[in-house]
Amino acid sequence: MGKFKGTVLSLMAFLLVFSSVFATSETAEAGFNPGVETVILVDADSGKILLDKNIDQALPPASMTKMMSEYLILEAINNGEISWDQEVPISDLNAALSHQGGLSNVMLRTDEKYTVKELYESVAIYSANAATMALAEMISGSEGAFVERMNERAKEIGMGEPMREAGSGDLESLFEQGIGDFQFVNSTGLPNSLLGDNYPEGTEPDDDNYMSARAAATLAFHLINNYPEVLETASIPEKLFKEGTTDEIRMQNWNWMIPGTMYGDLDYEYIDGLKTGFTNSAGYTFTGTAEKDGKRLVSVVMGADSEAHRFQETQRLMEWGFNHFSQTELFPAGMSIEEDETVQVAKGKESEVAVSTEDALSMMIRNNQEDAYSYEVEWDESLLNEDGKLTAPIEAGEVVGKLHVVSDEDDAGFIDGNDQSSVNIVTDEAVEKAGWFSLLFRSIAGFFSGVWTSVADTVTGWF
CATH class of the missing domain: 3.40.710.10 (DD-peptidase/beta-lactamase superfamily)
Incomplete structure (x- = not known):
């Protein structure tokens, strides 16, 4: 049993060294050591x-x-x-x-x-x-x-x-x-x-x-x-x-x-x-x-x-x-934004609107490194009200924000500061402004909803 255990340990050590050699080789091949200053x-x-x-x-x-x-x-x-x-x-x-x-x-x-x-x-x-x-x-x-x-x-x-x-x-x-x-x-x-x-x-x-x-x-x-x-x-x-x-x-x-x-x-x-x-x-x-x-x-x-x-x-x-x-498509055109598939809308016939990327976003990246790239979303604050909502009317294809690439790679950026690592986020459809009667009804409903919530909170406090 001891001899078998020693053989297994030797084999594991060999495989560790073997894999280490190949990992080092792959890393060296992927890097570049300049021969000039x-x-x-x-x-x-x-x-x-x-x-x-x-x-x-x-x-x-x-x-x-x-x-x-x-x-x-x-x-x-x-x-x-x-x-x-x-x-x-x-x-x-x-x-x-x-x-x-x-x-x-x-x-x-x-x-x-x-x-x-x-x-x-x-x-x-x-x-x-x-x-x-x-x-x-x-x-x-x-x-x-x-x-x-x-x-x-x-x-x-x-x-x-x-x-x-x-x-x-x-x-x-x-x-x-x-x-x-x-x-x-x-x-x-x-x-x-x-x-x-x-x-x-x-x-x-x-x-x-x-x-x-x-x-x-x-x-x-x-x-x-x-x-x-x-x-x-x-x-x-x-x-x-x-x-x-x-x-x-x-x-x-x-x-x-x-x-x-x-x-x-x-x-x-x-x-x-x-x-x-x-x-x-x-x-x-x-x-x-x-x-x-x-x-x-x-x-x-x-x-x-x-x-x-x-x-x-x-x-x-x-x-x-x-x-x-290689030139690699990181994010496709028409991609929904995870956890931000829609944006809330104020004064519209609909209460929200779907959004997605306007164009595909492709970049020259190291081969097989797609997983090193993710994204962040930046909304156009000038288009949002104090509640973070877009205000109707809204046109289809309206630019409401940017999707920015985020990389785990050591990224040196772009040659002239003209960042190409972002794409527009646009609305997928139009949202018409609600009529005055609908807005009035919502306002009344909102008022009574607020009153009811206040009363309910007060009664709950009694107990």
């Missing part, structure tokens, strides 16, 4: 943050700045301010800058003709600096005015607080103190020091551009949702600029994850944007977006130690997101 992963449909690490420190993002320039170029196209076939004037400054060695450029000349489309393609594919400045000047009259527009639009789309509004002092000291979320000082992402005396008005000669990973992801999120055509150009692996001329240049996409670039070992078939960058402070950076099986994600990687590393980390991050998150 700063990383964020976002659902491109809702803006829900799926993973974040050190995302609020503003850093110099270099050419990732051009995402905002592209945003404003596409905005100007869509608003009719400029057109694709419109000619872009080239200043002496931009022509000279385009021939400056060590900077990404296509060759520009003051006596040559360039269309908006040509220069935009050079910006989106090849990160051409002088071309970016020429487009900025064309749209706003000067690069300084364009920079003002960049900062204004950044605030409007929820990128956070500009560093110069968050604190006082030079940008470098604000950066060292971790103050603010972004600051644009030129259209290209180059440090102003590389522009000599030709830095944009309203900025300082030693200024640099800054964006936190959260701000960069917010910008990318709005760029691809407001102007999805950006991906048509951002996904081009290479293109000839001024083909057949002495200025011909093969524009190889700096995003080496795009299939068809010269770095085939970094290809990732699902990627189609967006922008790379490098500075000593931020390391090798990359804002990427990819779509797989109907799911689109946006990622920002900062602090990679090589060009290849930023792409390898991006692919690892994207695959983790695609494999472990």
